[in-house]
Amino acid sequence: MNQDIKHKTKNLIKSMRLRTLPLSLAGVVCGGVLAMKTHSNNLLVFVLMLLTACLLQVLSNLSNEMGDYRNGVDGEKRNGPMYSLASDGLNEKQLWKAINYTVIACSISGLAMLLVSYRFCVLNYQFPLMLFLGIAAIWAATHYTLGKKPYGYIGLGDIFVFLFFGLLSVLGSYFVITHTIVFEPFVVLPAIGLGLLSVAVLNVNNVRDMESDKGFRKTVPLRIGRSNALIYQTALVAIGVSCFLWNKQSVVYCSITLPFFLLHIIGVWRLKGKSLDPMLPLLVMSTFFLVLIYCINWYIK
Secondary structure, eight states: OHHHHHHHHHHHHHHHTGGGHHHHHHHHHHHHHHHHTTOTTOHHHHHHHHHHHHHHHHHHHHHHHHHHHHTTOSSTTOOSOOOTTTTTSSOHHHHHHHHHHHHHHHHHHHHHHHHHHTTTOTTSTHHHHHHHHHHHHHHHHHSSSOSSSOGGGTTOHHHHHIIIIIIHHHHHHHHHHHOOOOOOHHHHHHHHHHHHHHHHHHHHHHHHTHHHHTTTOOOHHHHHOHHHHHHHHHHHHHHHHHTTOSSHHHHHHHGGGHHHHHHHHHHHHHOOGGGGTTHHHHHHHHHHHHHHHHHHHHHHO
16 A cells, blocks of 8 residues: 555655646746845745745646646657656546545635735735736636646647746736835846747747648648747847846856756757757756856845
């Protein structure tokens, strides 16, 4: 019995795809740290934002596996990792239960974050707006590959990733702590940059899976072709990184990460299929450290 529980737990953790967490945390770290410079008394809100971001990413990963499996994308031709459903590590009932529990956990964590942020003043006009955005985030996390018309199957994934991993993640985190909207370069440009780099992570994943995706979904690489997708990837990374280099001080410190992004671009152009898989964590970790260096530099200056 204990062996069975260990086996299921191991496969559930595998389906959570924890290596994707740094990317989901990057936006919250960016917006939160920039906001904490002037609102340092909101540490609990910041911690709850980090927890909510992790739960949303796990929810997205579990839902994506369920959707891809049910729609036949996770088949024998898949170049990416084989997850628990396809390898019989979990059954659909077990994964659905995990998805439902994660939705509940996201809801509790997100609501607690807003209640603490607004000091339990639910009558504040901003509260229902932020609550709506939280519900939208849960919907987006579950409908990339699930539902009657999953947006990830019709080439809209790039737009949603840019919005939720970039603009809403950074600007939303900043707003939850400060309760103010700003259009200053120090927060808007990294929000755009992180959005573009997050799209780049999705794009290289879709380039890798072009063969196995044919006939199941229409990703951007399948619509524009491999060569154009690689040009698109290069532009996303180049412009995304440039958004963090908007002043002299940022150039000095953030340039440390440039060789890693260059290695990623070279690898994307030279590798194909399954061999592209290492380019994903390289880009994710390079992006996370770029954001971290930018935020530390801005916070202490």
